[in-house]
Structure formats: structure tokens, C-alpha cells
Amino acid sequence: MTKKLIVFDFDGTIMHTHTTMSLSIIGVLEFYNHHVPSLKEMNDLLGNLSMANIFRKYAKHDLLDIEIETMIAKYYEIYGSSLFMIHSYFFDGILELIKKIRSIDNVKLAILSNKKSTLLTTMVDYYNLHHYFDYIYGAEDVDQMKPHPSGLLRLMNNCNVDHKNTLLIGDSLADLKAALNVKCHFLLVNWEPEYQKHKETIANLKPLVVQTIDELEIEISQFLR
Structure with a gap:
């Protein structure tokens, strides 16, 4: 693969x-x-x-x-x-899905967050997430935060992967625009529609939206084919 x-x-x-x-x-x-x-x-x-x-x-x-x-x-x-x-808590099934993806050969995993890097590190350490991901970037680890493409471009360069073989999974307009800026694949998770901002703008950009962890797993499987 x-x-x-x-x-x-x-x-x-x-x-x-x-x-x-x-x-x-x-x-x-x-x-x-x-x-x-x-x-x-x-x-x-x-x-x-x-x-x-x-x-x-x-x-x-x-x-x-x-x-x-x-x-x-x-x-x-x-x-x-x-x-x-x-x-704070993990969304149902997400950690199990990440573990499953981690076991697949030739797949790199990363976190790219606009969260303050020290705070992200505190939470990643507390929940012992480091061993699931090859790279973990917070706000201070990249030149500019999402939607700027610098974080994604750095990850793609580090992993020697092009945009056609990159998938970003996020919940916000900033995530969607970051993916559009590098022309990579994107999935919008809608776990918390009550907190979704910029709904009209997001709808106009027509991302692929998943509502459940099962839908997310299906779409990831399609991407990995």
C-alpha cells in the first residue's frame, strides 16, 4: 500500500x-x-x-x-x-479506531491542533497518547495555525507524503480550510452539532460529513484503499 x-x-x-x-x-x-x-x-x-x-x-x-x-x-x-x-473525555469509539489505524502498515498518524502546545502536551501526556501518533503539533509548533497550511505541509514533508495521500479529520471551518489550502482529503466529524460554528459557510463548501464513529471508520477505510 x-x-x-x-x-x-x-x-x-x-x-x-x-x-x-x-x-x-x-x-x-x-x-x-x-x-x-x-x-x-x-x-x-x-x-x-x-x-x-x-x-x-x-x-x-x-x-x-x-x-x-x-x-x-x-x-x-x-x-x-x-x-x-x-x-474532558474521548468521544465514543475514537480511541479504539485510532488504535486500529495505528496497527496498519505504511500509515502515519498525527495530531494537528490550534491548542496551545504546552496544554496539548499536558493532555497527551496525561492520557498517554504519544505512542499512537508519529507527530503531535500544537499552536506553537507550526509557523501559523490552521487554516494556514503550514502545519499540514510540514507533516506531509516529514512523512514524505503528497496531498493525494493525506487525510485531515476535524470539526471546524479552520480544519476544512486548511485541507482546502493543501488540496488534501478531508472529513468533517459532527459529534457535537450544538457547538458547530459557521454552519452556513461549512455547508456551502460541501465537505464530506460523518455523524458516527462507524461512518468515520468506513470513510477512512475507503481512503486507505
Whole structure:
């Protein structure tokens, strides 16, 4: 079989982390005594506003840039504590599927995430995922984050695989555009439609969408033929 590369996004693709992100932001607002939204309100905001703009939205005063930087640092501190261990979890069947793919000869596996690299490493270490993947890249490991193609191009170059033999699996518009930018195969997982952002734009780009782990396995099998 020709060498293949399968690249997974992390948040919303391998693991549910949405609640952890929302609670971490709420924790920062509570810590600095700003207005605190409900969990549902925060869940709805994620993906529509940057973290800095969320902090500005709920601040009790106009925030200086240094205050925002401090609040973002606190976010990563809260997230990287035991919070993710409580509220993050693997989507049903995804880890078993990754293990199955890992056993196939001539297939390289990678994670390409826009998550802060140190935080991604913390979670990968905690869940002992390193041995399933040949490469694991977070935000600081690439020249520019998705949808920029630099991360995918670096992985393809490292694995000596072209775009025709590369598959990106993700859940967001950034993932889809990254795949389009390198002209590789793409699968959009829709595990959490309630958190899906940019639905109309994604629909107009007409990606192949999978709703279940069984559908994902079928499409991966087709790619590997």
C-alpha cells in the first residue's frame, strides 16, 4: 500500500473539551471579580468571539492589554490543572479506531491542533497518547495555525507524503480550510452539532460529513484503499 498520512484535530474531534474551555474562562472571570455568564451562555460564545473579546465583554471596566494577557495566562493555568481531567473525555469509539489505524502498515498518524502546545502536551501526556501518533503539533509548533497550511505541509514533508495521500479529520471551518489550502482529503466529524460554528459557510463548501464513529471508520477505510 502507498504510504498514507492521517491527521486528526484534537478538540471536538478526538476529545470533548468544550465544557473545560467554558469553565476555565468562567473561572478567570470569577477570579478577577468580573461579570460571570452562565455555562450555556459561554458555550454559545466559544468560537464566535476570541478569548480576549470574551474577557472584554464581561469585564467591569475597560481592560488594558496587560490585564488581558494576565487573564489569558490564568485561563491556561486553570485549564491545565485538574479541571480537564474532570470535564474532558474521548468521544465514543475514537480511541479504539485510532488504535486500529495505528496497527496498519505504511500509515502515519498525527495530531494537528490550534491548542496551545504546552496544554496539548499536558493532555497527551496525561492520557498517554504519544505512542499512537508519529507527530503531535500544537499552536506553537507550526509557523501559523490552521487554516494556514503550514502545519499540514510540514507533516506531509516529514512523512514524505503528497496531498493525494493525506487525510485531515476535524470539526471546524479552520480544519476544512486548511485541507482546502493543501488540496488534501478531508472529513468533517459532527459529534457535537450544538457547538458547530459557521454552519452556513461549512455547508456551502460541501465537505464530506460523518455523524458516527462507524461512518468515520468506513470513510477512512475507503481512503486507505
